[in-house]
Amino acid sequence: MSYSTLKRVSLAIAAGMLLSTGPGLSQALELRSADIHPEGYPTVLAVQKMGELIKERSGGRITVKVFSGSALGSEGDSIEQVKLGALSMARVSSAAMHNICEVTRVPSLPFLFTSKEHLHKVLDSDIGEQILKSCEQAGFVGLAWYDSGAxxxxxxxxxxxxxxxxxxxxxxxxxxxxxxxxxxxxxxxxxxxxxxxxxxxxxxxxxxxxxxxxxxxxxxxxxxxxxxxxxxxxxxTPEILLFSKRQWDKLPEADRKIIQDAARESVPYMRKLWAEREDxxxxxxxxxxxxxxxxxxxxxxxxxxxxxxxxxxxxxxxxxxxxxxxxx
Structure with missing residues (x-):
């Protein structure tokens, strides 16, 4: 790990990560999420929307704080912090996962998708789910796919x-x-x-x-x-929303469901924002x-x-x- 990455990890931990939680406990949780894109970008807004849903459904107990604009480093830095458990989530290009979880190479292959509609049908199917699940062995829970356009x-x-x-x-x-x-x-x-x-x-x-x-x-x-x-x-190449498996495994099943459902429900919101932003x-x-x-x-x-x-x-x-x- 580089010195700069180690420093960012230390700062993330010192700033207050996800609170330690065990099965059956109902502590307040703050999920910290990173994105290299600036405030107002569709991926940033989508994770913030996800946070609103989580906060509402948990009665205010679980909140999401999004660090945008590379505040916590590059996508590679964010991935490393998520794996270590210093960050709860990161929105990254699936290309950044190619050497970590090789199956993520597939949706990045050149000229594989014929249209945006084709891409969405694939990612919303069991194919998309299979690729997300393949990341678990590397220490990540794949929550959702976001658009990244052509x-x-x-x-x-x-x-x-x-x-x-x-x-x-x-x-x-x-x-x-x-x-x-x-x-x-x-x-x-x-x-x-x-x-x-x-x-x-x-x-x-x-x-x-x-x-x-x-x-x-x-x-x-x-x-x-x-x-x-x-x-x-x-x-x-689509974007992928990753969650730290180290943190995920400590969460009660009810909290996992709240987070997973909110992530999936943020997808159509993100796609709408993305289409508008492209124009x-x-x-x-x-x-x-x-x-x-x-x-x-x-x-x-x-x-x-x-x-x-x-x-x-x-x-x-x-x-x-x-x-x-x-x-x-």
Missing amino acids: RSMYSRGKPVRSVADAKGMKIRVQQSDLSVAMIEAIGANATPMPMGEVYTSLKTGLIDAAENNYPSYESGHHYEVAKFFSKTEHTM KSLAIVQQAGAQVVEADKASFQAVMKPVYDRFVTTDEMRDLVKRIQAVK
Whole structure:
């Protein structure tokens, strides 16, 4: 564990974590949740909504405090704190879990989902539930899936309309081996880094491009330094709401049910906010002069087989891919 992460864990513990609870006890609980996105972002608002439901249904006994805007560090830091039990929850991209719980790689595979509707049908089914449950052996309880939209390329000097345009470019990706491999498959140089470093890296030319959704492109002000947004829509990697298994195992069954039900009921609320935010973000970046261009998706799809061959490595994962592709 890095010194900075250890320091954040210590601060989280000192600030007052989830109160120790055993079966049958009815103590007041404060659940602490982390998110790298800023206040007002759909994922932050969804967890706050979840907190309202929990507080109401527990008679005010259980509350949720959300630390937004990377206040407790990167997604990697948050995951580590949740595993240790220093945090109750974290909303992270499922890409951040790829090397911890390999089955989470499946919904991040390029061009796996054909539409937002297809994505929702899969995540709301037993397929989505199976992937969430797979995280338990790593020390996490998967509570719910949130939207993250379609990820596309945005760049500084020129638009990325095809694989040929991307060759040789330095492109920021999430800190995930699968994300790195996808960028390398198109002949570009993958540069993993935390979200908080992307703006400066684009501005200084450390990277030529990044890939993300409209709201992140807008809320991170990346459109100010990368004017070309190319609609590659290469992945629809969903977000995942994780709970510390260490803390979960100490909770009475009644409290677990309150938390789990509230998490699931926050999903349609989050999806509504997400759709509204995508429209709003698109309008903001276009008004600011960003150019949204169509991309030749077929040229990207054509080079993705090696990514599937490398990362779909077990019978369970191969079965999940087939089942997802069969959902209509």
